Each structure stands twice: as C-alpha cells, then as structure tokens.
Amino acid sequence: MSSFNKIYRKRWLQARLAHEENGTRSFPFHSDKKMAIRDPIGFLLVFLRFFLKITGLLAIGRRQAKKIDLNVNKINSSKIGIKPLRILQLSDLHLDEGNIDLELLVWKIKEAGSYHFAVITGDILTGWTSDQTILKRVSSVINMLKPEYETLFVLGNHDSYQCVEPLEKMGVKVLTNQIYELAAQDFSCGIQFIGTDDPHYFFTADAVKIMQEAQDHFYKVALVHTPELYEVASSNGIDLYLCGHTHAGQFALPGGYAPLKRVYKGKRFYKGAWNFKKMNGHTSSGLGTSAINARFFTTAEITLHEVTSGSKSS
Numbered sequence: 001m002s003s004f005n006k007i008y009r010k011r012w013l014q015a016r017l018a019h020e021e022n023g024t025r026s027f028p029f030h031s032d033k034k035m036a037i038r039d040p041i042g043f044l045l046v047f048l049r050f051f052l053k054i055t056g057l058l059a060i061g062r063r064q065a066k067k068i069d070l071n072v073n074k075i076n077s078s079k080i081g082i083k084p085l086r087i088l089q090l091s092d093l094h095l096d097e098g099n100i101d102l103e104l105l106v107w108k109i110k111e112a113g114s115y116h117f118a119v120i121t122g123d124i125l126t127g128w129t130s131d132q133t134i135l136k137r138v139s140s141v142i143n144m145l146k147p148e149y150e151t152l153f154v155l156g157n158h159d160s161y162q163c164v165e166p167l168e169k170m171g172v173k174v175l176t177n178q179i180y181e182l183a184a185q186d187f188s189c190g191i192q193f194i195g196t197d198d199p200h201y202f203f204t205a206d207a208v209k210i211m212q213e214a215q216d217h218f219y220k221v222a223l224v225h226t227p228e229l230y231e232v233a234s235s236n237g238i239d240l241y242l243c244g245h246t247h248a249g250q251f252a253l254p255g256g257y258a259p260l261k262r263v264y265k266g267k268r269f270y271k272g273a274w275n276f277k278k279m280n281g282h283t284s285s286g287l288g289t290s291a292i293n294a295r296f297f298t299t300a301e302i303t304l305h306e307v308t309s310g311s312k313s314s
C-alpha cells in the first residue's frame with residue numbers, strides 16, 4: 001500500500017503544483033468549463049455584508065456562527081460486527097479566519113467520547129499562511145483530537161498543497177488520492193479510507209481511479225471535500241461518503257433551507273445525512289465561516305458517525 005500511495009502522491013503533487021502556480025482550476029462539474037477563478041456570487045456578498053451591517057443582523061449572525069452542535073449519525077452496515085466503528089468528523093474550520101470558539105470546540109470533542117478515527121474533510125484554512133500564530137492554532141485543534149487509531153485529512157478547495165507537510169509533522173495522515181487501510185482486527189472486516197483531493201476546483205482522474213482501487217471486503221469510507229463525487233463513489237461500492245464544503249449553505253432561510261448550496265453537482269446532498277443507492281453519506285455543516293463571518297438558520301457541527309451491525313436509525 002505504501003509504494004502504491006507514493007505513486008499517487010507524486011502524481012497529485014504535480015497536478016496541484018501546476019494548478020496553484022499557474023492560477024488554474026479544474027471544474028469538471030460546472031456547466032461553464034471556461035469559467036475563470038472567481039466567486040460567482042461575489043457581488044452578492046458585497047451587497048449582503050453591507051445590508052447585514054446596517055440592519056444589525058450581522059451581530060446576530062455572528063453569535064449564531066459561534067454555536068457548535070455535536071450531532072450523532074447512526075449507520076447500519078452488515079460488514080461491521082459486534083464492535084461499532086466510531087468516526088468523529090470535523091470540516092471547514094477556516095482557522096485563519098479565527099471565528100471558532102475553540103474552548104467550546106474542546107468541550108464538544110470531549111462530549112463525543114471515544115472514537116476510532118478523527119477525520120477532517122478539508123478547508124482547515126481559507127488561504128495558506130506560514131504565520132506561526134495561525135499554525136499553532138491548527139496544531140492546537142489537531143491536539144484536541146484523540147482517536148484510537150489516526151487523524152485523517154483531505155484537502156479542500158481553499159487548502160494549498162503547502163499545508164500537507166506541516167499537517168503530517170503534526171501526526172495527521174493526509175490522503176491525496178490515496179488509501180489508508182486498517183487490517184481486520186477489532187472489527188469483523190478491515191477499514192479502508194479513500195481520500196481524494198478536492199473535486200470542486202482540483203479534480204483529476206486519479207480521484208476516480210483511487211475509488212476503483214479500494215477493495216470490497218473492506219468497509220470503505222470515502223473522504224472528499226464536497227459531495228460532487230457521490231456517483232463515482234457509489235458505483236465503486238463505497239459504503240460511507242463523508243464530506244463538507246457547503247457550510248449547510250451558511251445563510252439559510254427559516255426552517256434551514258439554503259438557496260445557495262455552493263456545489264455544482266449533488267446539490268440535494270448539501271447538508272446532513274443522506275443516502276444514494278446503497279451508500280450512506282454525510283455533508284457536514286462545518287465549523288468555520290467563509291466570506292462573511294455569520295450564519296443564519298444553520299449551526300456549526302462536529303459529527304460522530306457510529307457504524308453498527310444493528311437496525312438503522314439516524
């Protein structure tokens with residue numbers, strides 16, 4: 001597995017470097033393939049920020065953005081035996097923006113209890129920085145996580161290739177179109193985590209190939225920044241698909257429906273637990289904020305996924 005992963009890492013780095021150095025992106029799921037790097041709702045955000053400020057709603061949205069829920073997602077799988085598999089998911093921390101109440105986060109992580117794996121599904125930063133204060137903040141969050149086995153990370157559309165080395169020095173296993181495998185010992189089958197690069201801006205064919213490399217006798221967990229690879233994952237027998245990116249819309253209407261879902265494909269999977277054919281999925285509402293530090297009718301979350309062989313509920 002290690003030599004196999006080395007080949008994929010090398011190919012990933014070449015593709016990522018080319019995109020980041022040339023300022024290009026790959027938009028396989030956008031109808032306008034020639035779209036330049038720009039935020040399609042950028043002008044709306046300028047107007048929205050101004051509106052929220054003058055109406056006083058910004059302060060309300062900022063208070064809402066500080067809240068964190070611990071959500072438990074119960075999943076059934078015939079592959080898992082008596083001992084349940086517990087995975088704690090964090091996503092979209094945007095730690096350079098400094099908007100998360102880190103003391104509250106510590107308590108929420110402790111409230112989750114014990115778990116076998118911690119996974120972070122991208123956007124740990126909004127933009128790469130070598131600022132030591134921010135990197136210490138990243139390190140402090142990584143140190144909050146106490147999985148029995150490993151902390152795994154996949155890159156988001158905001159993450160640079162430059163974050164991989166510092167995260168690996170902090171003890172995190174970064175999956176860049178790669179597979180992490182735990183042989184069958186505690187569970188009735190082995191576990192494979194298939195981690196891709198972000199498919200929203202940085203899609204390559206290796207994100208599909210790596211799904212094809214995973215083996216069916218393992219319980220297969222895909223870690224992808226966005227839900228946009230759900231069809232590829234399902235057709236390759238992925239059991240559980242964990243992603244984020246959308247912030248559950250960040251600005252939703254009363255009742256929680258968000259008009260802007262921030263994905264090009266799989267818009268119906270923009271938040272919470274979902275199913276596609278035999279595959280379970282979960283799109284985290286994330287922890288941080290982007291563009292405007294506020295949330296309306298959405299709440300930041302960490303999610304404890306508990307996979308058991310029992311009857312299904314969520």
Ligand SMILES: [Fe+2]
Pocket residue numbers: 122123156157158225245246
């Ligand atoms: Fe993202």
